[in-house]
Amino acid sequence: MNQSIICPRFEKAVSLLSQRWTTLLIYQLLSGPQRFGTIQSSIAISGRVLSERLKDLEQQGVVKRDVIPETPVRIEYSLTEKGFSLEPILKEIENWSQTWVKKEELDD
Amino acid sequence: MNQSIICPRFEKAVSLLSQRWTTLLIYQLLSGPQRFGTIQSSIAISGRVLSERLKDLEQQGVVKRDVIPETPVRIEYSLTEKGFSLEPILKEIENWSQTWVKKEELDD
């Protein structure tokens, strides 16, 4: 059978971006550092999964976690260079959506 | 709380692309029309989900299903114009992966 092997780097990138919420989460952080609660209220993700994703993305070097010793303590999540470098992909998706997603499909 | 509403078209596009297997499936079809079995053996998707995805993508106008009355009958899946228009997004992902995905992360 036609076993044209798919590039493993590409596959890895796809598996990153096709985890539920990951793309929206990164999109959200493109507008600047944000706290756990802010992210949670801007996309419909549950706390359980947000916490999981942030840890995961931190480990992959896409997101950075900063503890700011204010009072009360503040935790800020932001994109690393690797994280910001995803912007062109998101822009392409945005672009595509403007042309191809019709009003009628927006009832989810 | 910071409720900067995310564009619904963008959200829709993201939800399409972050369904498991969808991006790889489209990538695979970029190289031309293919049969059920061929797709199944080129990506690691199960028959159950492949069938589900194809129906879904067909309904969203991304994929076209053609019955070719040969002997035995042959069923070919291909991208529509809407499907092909996703190519720039996939190219960006491919690009990104070449720069940012390191050898060490490839052990999945």
Place this chain on the structure above:
DNA sequence: TATAATAGCTTACATAAAGTAACTAAAGGA
């Protein structure tokens, strides 16, 4: 004619991922 083979699914059941809601820990303030 009966049996088998192949493609393209579908079905029933098992496992993994995500959602929900209640709870905890730490720190400050009333």
Place this chain on the structure above:
DNA sequence: TCCTTTAGTTACTTTATGTAAGCTATTATA
């Protein structure tokens, strides 16, 4: 001391996906 807020975590439920067997149609083979 008790209450509030933020940033989670935990236990449990629901949904998505994987696995493997089965089904239907068509042609090939014995």
